[in-house]
Amino acid sequence: MAAIHPFYDAHRAAMEAAMRQRLDLAEPMLRERANLPDPDGIKQEVMDEFEIVLGQMPYVGGSASRMSDFFMRLIGFMAIGRVLRRHGVSLAVIGEIERESFKAQLLMVPETERLASGRQFMSRENQALLREQAAKSRAEEYPEDFVYEFVEPGTGDNFDFGINYKACGFCKFAARHGDQEILPHICGLDFEAYATRGIRLERTQTLAGGASHCNFRFSRLEPT
Template sequence: MTENIHPFYEAHRGAMEAAMRHRLDLAEPRLRECTRLPDTDQIKREVMEEFAIVLAQTPYVGGSASRMSDFFIRLIGFIAISRVLRRHGVPVPLIGEIERDAYKAQLLTESETERLAAGRHFLSPENQAFLREQAEMSHREEFPDDFVYDFIEPGPGDSFEFGINYKACGFCKFAARYGDKEILPNICGLDFDAYATRGIRLERTQTLADGAEHCNFRFFHLASK
């Protein structure tokens, strides 16, 4: 029996399920090519069933008042994909490749104009001010399963626009609670394409998932080709 889904995620459930189905459709060629699984339709059904479980497990971290809620909405479904494929014996690194390819393809269905506009907004002074406020709020630790992070200003000689150091990660806490630590790096790998498709280069040399003290995100304008 699945636990109840938090009302915040229930309100977004239809859109989240639609995004999951789209993602699985985009992943299907790689599933057939790389996994040799006999019935990808069955795999899709299993993933959607697992997604219902994952959705009920997803922690509430402040809803629309917290930017991190959107991270859970967009990415938590990859936990369901990873769980199902791992049960079918697909190696974790290959699962990561399949997920990253599907996610990038999904991101690219949005027009380049919209994606680059979103990237400019992310790097804008207005959004940086918002991120500073959100970072300060995160240290209140109102929600125990939330992220905790610092906004990093560039210093003399730095070429990045700004940075974020994540001191605590909601996905790491989720993975530790539900036994998903092995597949957690696959979630981390999605970040690079998420920013690159919006015209932003992400540099990151360490993550909490790999045992570091913090994740060091640094954001740059992506050079035009």
């Protein structure tokens, strides 16, 4: 088994706790939708697979790269997908379980905190940081990292700003480890991640779907 990079090892306890919480939230769906009679056994199998995934995670700059957080928050879904596929669960059901358990986990954070995080993401200060990191990403210092560009809205556009991902760390990971089949589920989690923070994400294409880039467009959700 590959050694875990020291940066991820330092965050390991928090990542494992998040995975256990996610699996607890998914347990009813494992029984009812995936028809798995031993969810405790499945949960342990996922945690064992997560140990393997941790050793496979590429280092992309640690705390200096915003994409490290994306890997740490979402890479565990690769472990869930792998285990459920081995148990014959359909891709559609796997996608439902991963999306709904992720949303339930996000909603455990108080609304005030989630919306404050959304406002920070949409702020001018963060947009400036995104421009800076997008420029750095194109140097491709870390081969397994994301490569992206910041998109300014043009005349007639109805978004605040956008990001075009020209290369995706999750796509690279999936290609390296044979996870292409479950890769689209990771893409689907983005909508929940932003909506629960009061942000509308519009995206019409993805690298995982064969496009030249992922076209993320962000705007503020109107209060309901």
